[in-house]
Amino acid sequence: MKFFKIITLILLAVFVVIQFFPTERNQSNVVPKTDFLLVNNPPQKIRAILQESCYNCHSNKTDYPWYNMIQPAAWYLEDHIKHAKGELNFNLWDELSDRRKSSKLRSIIKQIENDKMPLSSYTLIHKKALLSEVEKHNIIKYTTQLKDSLSY
Amino acid sequence: MKKVRITTAIFVMSFVSLTVMSCKDSKKENLESDNHSEMTHDATKDNTMEHDNMDMVSHVGQMTGSKQVIADYMTLKEALVATNKDAAAKAGNKMVGSLKIFEISGYTSSQQKELQDIIVDATEHAEHIGKSEMDHQREHFKTLSKDMMDMVEITGTDATLFQQSCPMYDKGSSWLSMSKDIKNPYYGSKMLTCGKVEKEIKSKM
Numbered sequence: 001m002k003f004f005k006i007i008t009l010i011l012l013a014v015f016v017v018i019q020f021f022p023t024e025r026n027q028s029n030v031v032p033k034t035d036f037l038l039v040n041n042p043p044q045k046i047r048a049i050l051q052e053s054c055y056n057c058h059s060n061k062t063d064y065p066w067y068n069m070i071q072p073a074a075w076y077l078e079d080h081i082k083h084a085k086g087e088l089n090f091n092l093w094d095e096l097s098d099r100r101k102s103s104k105l106r107s108i109i110k111q112i113e114n115d116k117m118p119l120s121s122y123t124l125i126h127k128k129a130l131l132s133e134v135e136k137h138n139i140i141k142y143t144t145q146l147k148d149s150l151s152y
Numbered sequence: 153m154k155k156v157r158i159t160t161a162i163f164v165m166s167f168v169s170l171t172v173m174s175c176k177d178s179k180k181e182n183l184e185s186d187n188h189s190e191m192t193h194d195a196t197k198d199n200t201m202e203h204d205n206m207d208m209v210s211h212v213g214q215m216t217g218s219k220q221v222i223a224d225y226m227t228l229k230e231a232l233v234a235t236n237k238d239a240a241a242k243a244g245n246k247m248v249g250s251l252k253i254f255e256i257s258g259y260t261s262s263q264q265k266e267l268q269d270i271i272v273d274a275t276e277h278a279e280h281i282g283k284s285e286m287d288h289q290r291e292h293f294k295t296l297s298k299d300m301m302d303m304v305e306i307t308g309t310d311a312t313l314f315q316q317s318c319p320m321y322d323k324g325s326s327w328l329s330m331s332k333d334i335k336n337p338y339y340g341s342k343m344l345t346c347g348k349v350e351k352e353i354k355s356k357m
Binding site for chain 2: 097099100102103106107110114152
């Protein structure tokens with residue numbers, strides 16, 4: 001019984017201590033001029049999908065869920081967002097050359113076609129981020145048009 | 153009762169150690185990705201200096217031009233023709249290295265700008281090929297091939313290349329080959345000879 005108590009206490013202590021580790025918050029309120037939505041001004045239905053299903057990780061502003069208040073969940077999110085922004089940051093869209101844009105658009109199309117994005121670990125909790133077949137079709141159509149308008 | 157207690161204890165301990173371990177892992181990954189971004193940063197910004205100091209030793213005898221990049225691309229293409237994921241990943245990673253030491257100072261400034269753009273794009277695709285499944289590798293190979301064609305247009309080639317294409321893969325996809333014969337990297341043995349020669353790129357080096 002004593003053994004069990006000690007373990008529980010240690011566990012509790014670890015849990016409490018890690019709560020004090022800060023994480024980097026991804027919450028810039030400045031939307032730069034290079035932002036995808038500003039530059040391309042897509043129709044409302046496309047805009048809504050991007051904001052609901054993509055922007056939380058692929059931009060400088062995350063609408064954090066409640067569980068981000070708790071470690072180690074916050075670490076997990078921080079890591080994810082960092083990686084996601086490395087791959088594609090919609091806020092910095094217009095910094096890319098046409099070649100890079102075309103490349104990214106193609107990747108977006110493929111990721112959505114193959115149901116790789118939005119991540120299933122994300123849509124599991126954020127049901128609203130889940131894309132319907134119609135939404136998928138719309139976003140692929142829009143992205144393809146945008147890609148075709150580039151010279152690459 | 154004692155058994156229950158022991159089982160609980162084991163459970164708790166493994167949970168703790170797992171948590172600790174996974175934290176460590178993610179830290180390590182962070183570190184790796186940090187290194188990574190630094191590397192791409194190097195490649196985009198200060199191409200020459202640091203590499204001369206740091207990388208020359210490991211790249212002794214390796215060519216620092218488009219020839220090496222094309223050579224790696226061909227190795228990658230062969231791996232995709234053979235539907236060999238591991239060999240393709242290895243070739244992709246090798247190509248990342250060759251792109252990184254690609255010496256562009258001999259070109260005009262507008263060519264340098266274009267080449268730099270190609271290098272950044274190609275590096276990203278090669279990196280993904282280095283860590284992905286076959287179908288994803290092939291997706292990236294398509295865009296990488298486009299980068300290579302544009303690169304060769306600027307740098308020229310010392311061996312005659314054939315631009316070939318398969319109309320079936322993703323609404324038509326091209327690639328470069330050293331040989332006139334069609335060996336399809338997008339389908340491998342499933343449709344090995346599907347495709348045609350679009351263009352012959354004569355050597356002009």
